[in-house]
Amino acid sequence: MAITETSLVSVWVKDQDESLAFYTDTLGFETGDDIRLAEDFRWLTVRHPNQPELHLHLTTAGPPLQDDLVDAINRALDSGAMPGIGVTVDDCRKTYEELSAKGVTFLQEPAERPYGVEALMRDNSGNWIVLVEHRDYDPEAMTVGADGKPTTTE
Structure with missing residues (x-):
């Protein structure tokens, strides 16, 4: 097989300009491509400086998709x-504090997991x-507890 890596992931957004500002100014990504391909279609990507080969395509829902979709x-x-x-961070608690101070909404504060520390934001x-x-x-030592959360058998 000739596939060598993942290079593009699409992320649905409501407003491309606002999302570009969020991903660059708040999260530290860089602008990748920003091309107007048609009057109603803008190809906009961002990428992280540590992983420039992977672009996040910030795209709005619209034609050619059907209206119901x-x-x-x-x-x-x-x-x-x-x-x-999902993104990797050096220090989840510190990143949580920094992003919270910037007004980012978190659904889950940093929590210990068998595989590390995890937080969930929007x-x-x-x-x-x-x-x-x-x-x-x-991963072989992981099980699911009665509460449905992963635990370890170690």
């Missing part, structure tokens, strides 16, 4: 429950972004 995507964004991306369009401070763990 556009409505469904926008309803999911408005509800704040749209799955988004971007300005309602997409979830998981912040993970990784640590070494044995």
